[in-house]
Amino acid sequence: MVHYPHRHLLGIKGLTPPDIELLLDRADEAVKISRQREKKTTTLRGLTQINLFFEASTRTQSSFELAGKRLGADVMNMSVGNSSVKKGETLIDTAMTLNAMRPDVLVVRHSSAGAVALLAQKVSCSVINAGDGAHEHPTQALLDALTIRRIKGRLSGITVAICGDVLHSRVARSNILLLNTMGARVRVIAPATLLPSGIADMSVEVFRSMEEGLKGADVVMMLRLQRERMAGSFVPSVREYFHYYGLDADKLKHAKPDALVMHPGPMNRGVEIASDIADGPQSVIEQQVEMGVAVRMAVMETLLVSANQGERA
Numbered sequence: 001m002v003h004y005p006h007r008h009l010l011g012i013k014g015l016t017p018p019d020i021e022l023l024l025d026r027a028d029e030a031v032k033i034s035r036q037r038e039k040k041t042t043t044l045r046g047l048t049q050i051n052l053f054f055e056a057s058t059r060t061q062s063s064f065e066l067a068g069k070r071l072g073a074d075v076m077n078m079s080v081g082n083s084s085v086k087k088g089e090t091l092i093d094t095a096m097t098l099n100a101m102r103p104d105v106l107v108v109r110h111s112s113a114g115a116v117a118l119l120a121q122k123v124s125c126s127v128i129n130a131g132d133g134a135h136e137h138p139t140q141a142l143l144d145a146l147t148i149r150r151i152k153g154r155l156s157g158i159t160v161a162i163c164g165d166v167l168h169s170r171v172a173r174s175n176i177l178l179l180n181t182m183g184a185r186v187r188v189i190a191p192a193t194l195l196p197s198g199i200a201d202m203s204v205e206v207f208r209s210m211e212e213g214l215k216g217a218d219v220v221m222m223l224r225l226q227r228e229r230m231a232g233s234f235v236p237s238v239r240e241y242f243h244y245y246g247l248d249a250d251k252l253k254h255a256k257p258d259a260l261v262m263h264p265g266p267m268n269r270g271v272e273i274a275s276d277i278a279d280g281p282q283s284v285i286e287q288q289v290e291m292g293v294a295v296r297m298a299v300m301e302t303l304l305v306s307a308n309q310g311e312r313a
């Protein structure tokens with residue numbers, strides 16, 4: 001088996017091109033398994049996976065659950081409400097309790113950046129970050145990369161425009177890191193109020209206008225307007241936002257004719273993306289969901305099978 005040197009998947013940061021290629025190649029194999037009538041394998045038989053979600057999730061949690069089941073693991077779901085007080089204490093206490101039950105992998109989502117990495121220091125099993133605040137969401141970036149690679153045949157040299165609420169988006173962050181690592185050209189398109197202050201240091205080209213930023217793009221990656229994370233008014237109104245930044249047929253014409261339209265979900269139809277574009281011929285949003293299960297199978301297999309060979313601490 002090819003060497004994969006990491007015990008956890010806490011972010012895309014720290015992964016090398018060979019690490020990412022290994023995960024994507026394995027995910028291609030997992031797609032084949034998921035398309036068979038018999039989808040269950042014995043790869044993780046006897047191992048226990050706990051999904052610990054401190055923040056609501058539909059597709060990420062269900063796809064981690066299916067991925068574990070297709071690999072033959074025993075999967076338990078724990079959804080913990082986020083108590084605003086003593087968050088740190090609650091997080092570590094919960095982690096230690098679960099750790100005592102001897103899981104082999106913990107899949108964790110939390111609303112605070114860095115919470116999953118902190119937890120990984122305390123437990124004795126592998127930890128996968130399923131989204132921590134506005135920090136990282138590595139399996140989303142991997143499933144997006146898999147979707148692009150399977151259709152376009154490569155990642156290097158591909159121009160990807162990431163549009164919308166970059167400020168609050170862990171999906172954007174992880175995608176920028178992954179795409180840059182793999183030699184893609186990354187653009188971000190957003191109003192100034194929805195760009196993080198450090199964006200200039202992230203090796204991306206920044207655009208304020210969709211028309212300019214989409215010119216010649218191979219992939220248009222839309223982001224959800226994360227209104228639940230907005231304390232003040234970041235956008236004047238949803239209508240105005242759609243006018244300037246919502247993806248509709250007119251704006252999409254500026255991208256390449258065969259450009260892919262992506263969205264991590266959940267979508268706000270009519271806010272960041274027009275319904276007919278979300279359901280249109282260039283949309284690969286459903287493929288992204290399918291690739292999500294495959295990527296999570298690949299990640300768990302890679303972390304846990306190599307871990308059992310005792311290669312790493």
Ligand code: NCD
Binds near residue numbers: 137266
């Ligand atoms: C994303 C998330 O939770 O970060 N959704 C997802 O994982 N499918 C994006 C979002 O919430 O907008």
